[in-house]
Amino acid sequence: MSGDSPDAPLPALRNQGARFIVDASELKQIVDIFIHETGENLSQFEDCLRALEHQSPAAFPSEKMLRAVRNLRGSSAALGFTDMSAFALSLENCLLAMKKHDLRANAEVIRMLRGCKEFIAEHAQSLRAGKPLQKDSRELQMLMERLSDPAQATIRIELPRPLSAGDIWFVGDDLKAVLFEMPETSVTGENGAAQGQTGDEEFSVGYDSPESLEARRLDAKLSSIQAEIARLTVLAAQVNRTTIESFLTKNETQPNPADTEQSGVAAGFSERTGLVPDQANPAGDVANGAAATPSADRQETIDVLNTAEIPAAALPVEAEAGSRESSEPSGSEPVKSRIQIHASAAAITETQTQTAIPSSAGGLTEEKVRLGTDKIDKLSDLIGELIILQGIFEGHSQEFQSPLLQKSVAQMAKVLREVQDLSSQFRLIRVRPLFSKLQRVVQRCALQLNKDVVIETAGEETDIDKVLVDHLVDPLISLIKFSLDYGIEPVGDRIKSGKPAKARMQFTAMQQTKSIIIELRDDGAGLDPQKIKTQAVQRGLISPFEKISDNTLRELIFHAGFFPSRPLQPDGPESPALDEVRDKIHALQGRIEIESQAGTGTCFRLHFPLVIRVIDGFITKLGRERFVIPKNQVTETIRPQEADLYKTHGDNEMLNLRGQAIPLFYLPALLGKKPPATQNRTSFEGVALVFEDESNRKFAVAVDDILAQQQVVLKKLGAELQNIDGLDGAAILGDGKPALVLDVRNLVRSISEGRKISTQLPDGSKAA
Amino acid sequence: MQQNDRYMTFSISGGQFAVPLSKVHEVIPDTDVTPVPMSPHFLTGIINVRGRIISVISLQLRFGLSAPAAASDASILIIQNKGALLGIKTDSVDSVxxxxxxxxxxxxxxxxxxxxxxxxxxxQGDRQLIVILDSEKLFSFDEFYAGVPSNGPAAAA
Incomplete structure (x- = not known):
């Protein structure tokens, strides 16, 4: 793209006077490439600008800057963007002239260069959007000419003080320029700084000082919004220090009959020397980078913080106040002083694009990339593979006596972990859409049940794994229906018990260190353990004489068929029953707690690991097979002595765990295989993993051995295997072979339920 | 049928079977599987194909065919259906x-x-009838899960 043939327009490009109409469909590719190149050139340019701002007597203009401008000119000319290439040519000439006359880059020059950069960026954007350019470069070109003229450059030095990047000028009726100076935002560190200390009175606009009440009131209002503007300035400075400068210098003045003859100076704070001819500065078309020093000329209207500069949302009061002020008649004043602050919706968008451009080092194209989840999953899979390979590496690196190798392998592990952490964040999405969906469900169901419910949500900004969002909708709907149907009382009952007629439901999401908690809370009748007990006894689920904790009783609601799910929406899709809800939550590596007090309400609290796909697991051995048992379910592992084991009636074994007898299960039996011949066993050589169930009761599961304890990537099984209880998924182990990940608590529950109708764990021994 | 007029044929227990070529994801050499407890008897296990876990079934077991002669070029034919993959253990994958x-x-x-x-x-094939399988039906294990209590580890016993 070094072609310097300036006039070779492509057929589909029409050069319409000063502006371009681009046929976006045909030229999109070419334009894209051009914009990409422009972005690169601009970022080079920006680098140079930054260098100029921060290290004052840098060589100016640097070769790099010239090269960037030259490249820009070349590529735009080659594509027939003559407007752009002409502009680049002026800029190049300006820079060359400066070089020739050995002019230095003071703040004004830098501002001009920034203006140029923004002009080019905007130009490129309008090309991409296929829209004609809204900006006019004449002003900038004029400025370039002036600044590159050594004779005029000397005048420039006499200016009272160049503006700093962070300054916002406020010209009130008391004729005093109010300066908000932001720390660390000054770009006057170079030549301009020397003059920068001169008196503020220089800024004074030569008004006759008005004494009117109106003016004072105005002044009071002004100062009341100073703080807000200062705050905004800080904000803006945080976004990008340099952007503010363009805020100051870029003007899209509202045409105002009162100041037509003054428009040149009015809009741009043009310098007192009046070097900018008025007629060259039509209202509404003041380019970026116009000289930004306050005018000493009398001017009747000054547009401060002109359109597009203040985000409307952030400054509603000021905008309103400003426009009200401007609409108030002040014609009777000796000197009209009006302040117009415009903040429109369009201004916001413009501000955003403005800030986006300089903040991205790459120049133009800071865009979000949309990625299909399949790609993210693929990436996770591959990273998982890498981690496995890394494990193999690590294992084998021990065989070599190479400290370097081992160090590198350790380093690699560290990097991989970071990559993994990062990739897991790709999957995190806001919980808000899930909550709003649930809200609609509540409203619909409440209507059907003739109940009046207000919903409160908290923690909607919490990021949760997309897997959770996808898989939790149905279970959560079931829980909500349960709350609405069985929890929240009819209005009459509520009033009787002194509750507000409107029931309240709360959805809360929060993140704790390593887990996500989702709460559904209602202020309904709550779960009465005694009622549940009565019902459970009636159904023969428990014996009336059994001593069961209230918590355990409440958990009975998760027993299959305990609470028949009433179809709230006859034609709607069936939502899962509560026992399925619990299973689903378990399948997502989560657990559910019920917190309830009769009369005051119920809270379902769901805990999930922050990232679903990676689990800490024990790789256990069973004969020739290996199974992964998630560590979070295991409280301890022991190697029991023969003396610690004893049999109860039947074949059930108990394990003496520090004096406490807990049931011991053999994994093959849990997996539906033939149990080992325990009778003939003379010694126990395996390892017992101790678990705790939801009711904090312990049980042990025996395996042959624990091979390793490591993080594994949890992978889904095919749909054909997802109905099998107790299988959470699979993990690929170091040798590349998959091993099943077991949900041992669920396995034990299935077994116990198979032997006795009870949700209690692990009472199989009693029943058998 | 007109669109999917190409089929991949394979042999199981001496019979010739085929699935539409469009349903074929890939063919890999037979490999060790990891058995899955509590799963249908015809599911021989799961395998790892480039990070993805795929179930492998034996049609010989599923259809109750006679045991095949030991095949040296046994392959796993991976078929796809709506993004899901399933491996079919074959004695040999023959042709398109x-x-x-x-x-x-x-x-x-x-x-x-x-x-x-x-x-x-x-x-009608060269020498014998070619059975064109309904690949979608192969993905459904309904015949296994039907009539079996859903919580039934005993079912696999």
Whole structure:
């Protein structure tokens, strides 16, 4: 793209006077490439600008800057963007002239260069959007000419003080320029700084000082919004220090009959020397980078913080106040002083694009990339593979006596972990859409049940794994229906018990260190353990004489068929029953707690690991097979002595765990295989993993051995295997072979339920 | 059928079967599987194919066919259905054939062949009948889960 043939327009490009109409469909590719190149050139340019701002007597203009401008000119000319290439040519000439006359880059020059950069960026954007350019470069070109003229450059030095990047000028009726100076935002560190200390009175606009009440009131209002503007300035400075400068210098003045003859100076704070001819500065078309020093000329209207500069949302009061002020008649004043602050919706968008451009080092194209989840999953899979390979590496690196190798392998592990952490964040999405969906469900169901419910949500900004969002909708709907149907009382009952007629439901999401908690809370009748007990006894689920904790009783609601799910929406899709809800939550590596007090309400609290796909697991051995048992379910592992084991009636074994007898299960039996011949066993050589169930009761599961304890990537099984209880998924182990990940608590529950109708764990021994 | 007129044929227990080529994801050499407890008896296990876990089934076991002679070129034919993958253990994957619509006939309604339920059509091959399988049906294990208590580890015993 070094072609310097300036006039070779492509057929589909029409050069319409000063502006371009681009046929976006045909030229999109070419334009894209051009914009990409422009972005690169601009970022080079920006680098140079930054260098100029921060290290004052840098060589100016640097070769790099010239090269960037030259490249820009070349590529735009080659594509027939003559407007752009002409502009680049002026800029190049300006820079060359400066070089020739050995002019230095003071703040004004830098501002001009920034203006140029923004002009080019905007130009490129309008090309991409296929829209004609809204900006006019004449002003900038004029400025370039002036600044590159050594004779005029000397005048420039006499200016009272160049503006700093962070300054916002406020010209009130008391004729005093109010300066908000932001720390660390000054770009006057170079030549301009020397003059920068001169008196503020220089800024004074030569008004006759008005004494009117109106003016004072105005002044009071002004100062009341100073703080807000200062705050905004800080904000803006945080976004990008340099952007503010363009805020100051870029003007899209509202045409105002009162100041037509003054428009040149009015809009741009043009310098007192009046070097900018008025007629060259039509209202509404003041380019970026116009000289930004306050005018000493009398001017009747000054547009401060002109359109597009203040985000409307952030400054509603000021905008309103400003426009009200401007609409108030002040014609009777000796000197009209009006302040117009415009903040429109369009201004916001413009501000955003403005800030986006300089903040991205790459120049133009800071865009979000949309990625299909399949790609993210693929990436996770591959990273998982890498981690496995890394494990193999690590294992084998021990065989070599190479400290370097081992160090590198350790380093690699560290990097991989970071990559993994990062990739897991790709999957995190806001919980808000899930909550709003649930809200609609509540409203619909409440209507059907003739109940009046207000919903409160908290923690909607919490990021949760997309897997959770996808898989939790149905279970959560079931829980909500349960709350609405069985929890929240009819209005009459509520009033009787002194509750507000409107029931309240709360959805809360929060993140704790390593887990996500989702709460559904209602202020309904709550779960009465005694009622549940009565019902459970009636159904023969428990014996009336059994001593069961209230918590355990409440958990009975998760027993299959305990609470028949009433179809709230006859034609709607069936939502899962509560026992399925619990299973689903378990399948997502989560657990559910019920917190309830009769009369005051119920809270379902769901805990999930922050990232679903990676689990800490024990790789256990069973004969020739290996199974992964998630560590979070295991409280301890022991190697029991023969003396610690004893049999109860039947074949059930108990394990003496520090004096406490807990049931011991053999994994093959849990997996539906033939149990080992325990009778003939003379010694126990395996390892017992101790678990705790939801009711904090312990049980042990025996395996042959624990091979390793490591993080594994949890992978889904095919749909054909997802109905099998107790299988959470699979993990690929170091040798590349998959091993099943077991949900041992669920396995034990299935077994116990198979032997006795009870949700209690692990009472199989009693029943058998 | 007209669009999917190419089929991949494979042999199991001496019988010739085929699935539409469009349903074939890939063919890999037979490999060790990790058995899955509590799963249908015809599911021989799971394998790792480039980070993805795929179940492998044996049609010989599923259809109750006689045991095949030990095959040296045993392969796993991975078929796809709506993004899901399933491996079929074959004695050999044979060839890709072209079949026009008129070469296909509906499965005989009177047949007592154990795979009749899974048969979409039959076609006359060089030496024997080629059974074109309904690949979608292969993905469903309903016949296994139906009539089995959903919480049933005992079912696999």
């Amino acid at each position: 054939i072209q079949l026009a619509g008129e070469q296909l006939s509906p499965p005989p309604s009177y047949s007592t062949a154990p795979y009749n339920n899974y048969t979409k059509a039959v076609a």
